[in-house]
Amino acid sequence: MFRTGPRNLITDVAGLRVGNASDVRLKSGVTIIVCDEPAVAGVQILGGAPGTRETDLLEPHNSIEAIHAVVLSGGSAFGLDAASGVQAALRENGIGVEVGGFRVPIVPAAILFDLRNGGDKDWGRYPPYRDLGYEAAQAVGIDFALGSVGAGTGALSSGLKGGLGSASTVLDSGVTIGALAAVNPTGSVTIARSRHFWAAPFEIGDEFGGLGYPAPMPADAKRILLKFRDKHVGGNTTIAVIATDALLTKAAAKRLAISAHDGFVRAIWPTHTPADGDLVFALATGKSGIELAPNDAIELYAAAGATMARAISRGVFAATPADGDLFPVWSSR
Numbered sequence: 001m002f003r004t005g006p007r008n009l010i011t012d013v014a015g016l017r018v019g020n021a022s023d024v025r026l027k028s029g030v031t032i033i034v035c036d037e038p039a040v041a042g043v044q045i046l047g048g049a050p051g052t053r054e055t056d057l058l059e060p061h062n063s064i065e066a067i068h069a070v071v072l073s074g075g076s077a078f079g080l081d082a083a084s085g086v087q088a089a090l091r092e093n094g095i096g097v098e099v100g101g102f103r104v105p106i107v108p109a110a111i112l113f114d115l116r117n118g119g120d121k122d123w124g125r126y127p128p129y130r131d132l133g134y135e136a137a138q139a140v141g142i143d144f145a146l147g148s149v150g151a152g153t154g155a156l157s158s159g160l161k162g163g164l165g166s167a168s169t170v171l172d173s174g175v176t177i178g179a180l181a182a183v184n185p186t187g188s189v190t191i192a193r194s195r196h197f198w199a200a201p202f203e204i205g206d207e208f209g210g211l212g213y214p215a216p217m218p219a220d221a222k223r224i225l226l227k228f229r230d231k232h233v234g235g236n237t238t239i240a241v242i243a244t245d246a247l248l249t250k251a252a253a254k255r256l257a258i259s260a261h262d263g264f265v266r267a268i269w270p271t272h273t274p275a276d277g278d279l280v281f282a283l284a285t286g287k288s289g290i291e292l293a294p295n296d297a298i299e300l301y302a303a304a305g306a307t308m309a310r311a312i313s314r315g316v317f318a319a320t321p322a323d324g325d326l327f328p329v330w331s332s333r
Contacts, residue, residue, distance in 0.1 A: 002303060004204050005168035010178030010311075011142040012168035013243045015039065015285035018180065019140035020150030020164070021132040024322060027119025028074035030082040030132040031150030031164055031182060033241055033283070034090070034140045038066035040284040042253030043108065046261050047237060047278030053080050054108040058281075060251040064106055068095055070281050071109035071133060072151040072182045072239045078127040083109035085133025110279045112184040112237040114154035116228075118324040147318030148329075151182035151239070157268075157316055158188035158225045161329045162238075165315025167207070169307045173296040175288055177303050179260065179311035181240035185278075187270045188225045189316045192218040195333045197317075199267040199309035207310060208317035224270055237277035238264060238312065242304050247291045248284035257282035259301035263308025280308070 005012025015036045022029035043058040053071075057064045069086050073079035087105045090096060096103035115121055136150065145164075146152075152164030162183040169177050183189065190197055196214045197203070203210065228235060242260035257280040264271045264278055272278050292300060319329045 002169045002204060002306065005170050005176055007143065008168050008207060009166045010168060010180040010241065010243055013176050013178040013285060014245045014287035016243055017140040017142055018144045019136040020144055021135035021139065022149050022153040023128060023132065025120050026128065027117050027154035028114050029150045029153035030129060030136045031072045032086050032136045033070045033180065035068055035285065038068055040065060040248055040250055040253050041067045042250060042257045042282040043279065044254065044257035044261060045279045046272045047276035048274035050277035050279055051077050051080065051111040052109065052279065053083050054106065058108060060254055065250060067106040067108060069107045070241055071107060073109060073111045073129055074114040074151055074154055075127060075129050076111055076113045076115050079111040079129045080109055081127055081129040082133030083107045085130040086137045089134050089137030108281060110239040112151065112155065112182055112239050113235045114184060116235045117154040117156055118326050119154050146314055148320045148322065152315055155182055155184035156227060156327055157183060157185050158227045159193060159327060160316055161319040161325060161327050163315035163319035165311040165313065167307050167310035167314055169303045171299055171303060173290060173292060175244060175246045175290050175300060177244045177300060177307050179240060179242050179308040181238060181308065181311045181315055183238050183312050183315035184236060185238045185268045185271060186227045186236040186273055186275045187268045189268055189313060192220045192223060194218060197313045198269055199313040202266060202306040202309045208313040236275050238268065239279050240308060241281045241283060242308060243283040244300065245285050245288040246300060247286045253282040253284050256301065256304055259304040260308045262305030263312060266305060266309040267312040
């Protein structure tokens, strides 16, 4: 029923560009989405340990209707500085809401915890994330790498390196939907310790290996395999963006973000735990000019979950090894 867009990336949604900046010594980085024109936005947070900036303004009852960029960053709370670097880059280009003669770029952000991944975090007085955000803003385009780049540079899942993943879906209505995820969960993206992804039923072609489900299922498939089994249960979070070129209201964008969380459930076991800060931003560029009929809207929300599950799996699938890694990559299994 579903097919991918030409790139199988979130940038198949017209009006969006993505930029990555990575620091391999730090084992961390920043990924940003810049909107060519302000996009209607929403957010849904279901993890118990989120780290965010400018998320309250995205609620449907609040005043701001559209935003200019979204930031996904490593670095835990230190990574929230990345949005300042993106904001500076946008302001230099005259982008922002005009308020009393000033341009104010609206740049919501979310972070994942990658401090405990073997990278050198001795950065001195100020963390490097503001500069990484600015660097990512200079690198935006419609093509970008997946895996151990940007916000996925130092990401880890249970037993494997995580990473940055993306996917897109073109619907029969002509609407395109895309997902971008920095995958760093406490749980596992594969079934037990196999090569098979939980999201296998939603895979299009062999975009993350084409292995399907194992047959028979491993006896320990339902076993809860956490990233770190010690008293320090923190160090997690999958942060993501779901986007479409359909015309959506702010309330409908909120619903899109809610639906995209179904992809977390399809791709990660367990997810939405107290030790994860799981979050989805939603963007609607409206570039298709299509306002969906009720049945088509249901298809959009279903595709949101499926596309997100694929993006999460592709992030782990594309991860590459680096010196000092704590966990192996999927391709080594």
